[in-house]
Amino acid sequence: MFLLGICISNNYEYVGEWYKPEKGRGSPTPEQITEAAKNCFITGGIYIVFTVLAALCVCYQNKKAKRT
Secondary structure, eight states: OHHHHHHHHTTOTTSOGGGSOBTTBOOOOHHHHHHHHHHHHHHHHHHHHHHHHHHHHHHHHHHHHHHO
16 A cells, blocks of 8 residues: 555546546546545554554464463
8 A cells, every 4th residue: 555655646647547647538637646545644644544453463373272
């Protein structure tokens, strides 16, 4: 998600069809680019938090199993 956010913030043209100029549709505004990139970074942060939380739970359960 972080890589996608970086690509969106740099207005990389091959990110998706939303960024391709089409007839009747212009390229996204700077506000749309900023919001889309911010949302990708927030989602990436949430993914990291849940991954760390899951890893901590696994470690805790392994230590708990060794004690019994």
